[in-house]
Amino acid sequence: MALISIIEDFHPLNSPRLLDRAAQLTPTLSRRSCKPASLCLLRADGTEESVPPEGLPELRRGDSLCLDFGEHLVGYVTLELDCAGSHQDAPAFLSLRFAETRKELEQDPAAFDGWLSRSWIQEETLHVDLLPHRLALPRRYAFRYLRLTVLDTSPKYRLVLRSAECRAVSAVDPEAAEPLASGDALLDRIHAVSLKTLAECMQEEFEDGPKRDRRLWMGDLRLQALSNAVSFRNFDLVKRCLYLFGGTRFPDGRVAANLFTRPVPEADDTFLFDYALMFPVALEEYLRETGDAEALADLYGIAMEQVDYALSELDETGRPNAQAVHDCFIDWCDELDKEACALAVLIYALDYALALARRKGDEARIEALPPKAAALRRLALDRYWSEEAGCFVSNGQQAPATQVWMVLADLGDPVRDRRAMEAASRMTGLRMNTPYMHHYYVMALLKAGMSRQAERHLKDYWGSMLDAGADTFWECWDPTEPDQSPYGGLIVNSFCHAWSCTPAYILRRCLRPSD
């Protein structure tokens, strides 16, 4: 996720007690040493040659060495640099480019002109005054490829890369989760890449992407927690993140869309209506796995505040007001009318809120929530279902996302749900752009009893990323538009993005591959 919101003089509401508890739950990261799997030398004159692992090519002005580590890594890189020839009589001047994919590597950083900060491009330009030198880069990178280009040495000496190492970090051991053995090689591979994606994003927090924004987002956390529950089962990290969201909020108590953890935890001044509603959802799902009484006691009230806030954003007819609609993310799709989705996400969250109330024994809410949910479902059906169109319509607009969320809101008629999802599958406009949205699409297909189509879509959508060379699943992907970016340039897209890790969850918990 990456959205820009700016509120002047924003002072989050912090709970030192919750933040202390979150700090106690900070994981110790596992580290493993990784070496390049293959090297390729690109000479200044354009000639290219592969380099045997023991090869130590001597590099002059303009030469590049491309290191392929063979897998996606998140970590810290150390290069052992040396020189050949006469004494080093001038600094070595180098550029480094780290890239998650080959396509990212091929982009020219200078050509980027998007709205997102170009500071996310993983590039370094540096001088080495004295060789030999052990260059331990202080920054963390997310990458499979590293290209070292010699901007200059001097006529007297050549640069030699003696060795390269990445100390890869994660809160979990990526090998620890059990592989899927479904009998379907593609599904097994999708499962494996989902878990690799998840493991790479599990650092001191659940990050949305280890390349960018490296940050804890509420909507992403909910999906990560689902896949974590069927694989690494690192529930302390989920708990830490829930406490962080509870520990630093908007001044009026709303859960922020995301938060910063450095230098100290601080809610971002960005609010998303649908993301805040994922707080009660994720809390209930966490409690289903753990039964953690402390978390229920500490976070129940905050979860209910999110529901209350969302309910307060409906007008007297039950329709989400303009602010709530504006504050909905749903998908990277500027043209999407999000009104129906906003209401649907709220209805969806109310069921989780009720489950929480029952855990807590909160009689008032146990009594109040069901009629409220029922009323909103009636309103939703009345306002957004079009018998004529055979699908849900939001302010005149027919969109796949609207069908998905209305189905997930569980309005109570499986036949209608199926009609809506079949309509969604035929729609050509307002395409879904993110794996985040595609996750909910698959879940809606399953909800509508269309498990064959759900499996087909899983294979088609996530499988097409594999066909396009994914080692980890991507932030945004439309197979018909492989170069799209919500940021104005592919080079800042994240190619290992948490919200795309849910096939692991779907395959283990929702879909029976043998259906």
Add this chain to the structure above:
Amino acid sequence: MALISIIEDFHPLNSPRLLDRAAQLTPTLSRRSCKPASLCLLRADGTEESVPPEGLPELRRGDSLCLDFGEHLVGYVTLELDCAGSHQDAPAFLSLRFAETRKELEQDPAAFDGWLSRSWIQEETLHVDLLPHRLALPRRYAFRYLRLTVLDTSPKYRLVLRSAECRAVSAVDPEAAEPLASGDALLDRIHAVSLKTLAECMQEEFEDGPKRDRRLWMGDLRLQALSNAVSFRNFDLVKRCLYLFGGTRFPDGRVAANLFTRPVPEADDTFLFDYALMFPVALEEYLRETGDAEALADLYGIAMEQVDYALSELDETGRPNAQAVHDCFIDWCDELDKEACALAVLIYALDYALALARRKGDEARIEALPPKAAALRRLALDRYWSEEAGCFVSNGQQAPATQVWMVLADLGDPVRDRRAMEAASRMTGLRMNTPYMHHYYVMALLKAGMSRQAERHLKDYWGSMLDAGADTFWECWDPTEPDQSPYGGLIVNSFCHAWSCTPAYILRRCLRPSD
């Protein structure tokens, strides 16, 4: 100085005893804290505004802040960076350019296409992941101007430079030397800037230039030692450098043109015939100041080896062979025929060698050197003086440098010397390009009794650098061609160069401003 020579499998002849002594003499550098004198803000849209010292402008993508420290500095820079606006949600991406002069700052690094390494351009590109941040740059810079450009922040925040500091380093206190009070403001200023130049180049060694090559060159050392003797009188540093040159030499005993001191002292594989002959010259001049018996005992033999080598490079007629001529530096002037100069420098050095022999009581050399010098002087006169041309001619070529060195070789006729120097002053071709050469030109004028012309030239040449904005004197300068560079680009020229510091010596020891 910067020359490129490459010898495969070069293994210097090292004397651990001399190098240990040199190491003991390593100075502790003095440090002083310097702040910018003025700031100028250049907005991305092209507008420019000066900034009051207490001002903290907020910088966005494309904005630049130019810091003028008001004087030339050699040192380590620390920037206190902060942000304004919303929370920093992306790294700050900055570029820094350090420049000794405004003209250097105006050059575009990307446009440099010379033969010298572009790694000498003082530029850094870096990311700051977390603000506020105390950015203590690890490299040393030589500069007066620092331009910070914000390559990107993000739409959410602006970068703020809270403060900037340079810890300036030198082996001496630049204020310690007595100012000249000649009654002539221009000469006083030339004297002051000479000493500032010298002080900036006095680091752990006498460097040729603190920006580039930051290295101990023999020809430069001799001139630096002259000005040091009339100002800072840090003779330990001179001694250290002489021991370094004695401690690591060519395998056959020749003193290298320059040497590296890091990671360990090592002679560069570059030999210059005239520079090696400056070893006995500089040793004798050092002993005149100090009477240092240890240095005489340790270095006398090495000094004589340089003389013997040079004498062995004359053919049976006394003419320098092609290798010796090729190995002469003299000046940055490719077209110059250096044969006469090579012989003249040798004759010049023989007088210093004889003085050393007398100190040492080396009877054999006291006896042998005078007739050898006399014979070479006769040969020089016979071969290079042209009565017809009224000047010295080397292989048909009339050049100022040839007159200068033949006069300094002291062939014994003041009237002829004057004719030669008057001829030199009228020559328009083969112009002298470096202050190194101009120093010897002034010395030759003085030798020929032309002190008024010497003073005039000092004022014209060094004064024109002041007119062109010099805070310290430059590596190369021809007032008629202000943008020339021996390296293919002004941006890598050194604008604080040791060999241009000799007016201090000339004004104190050689020239009587009241003449």
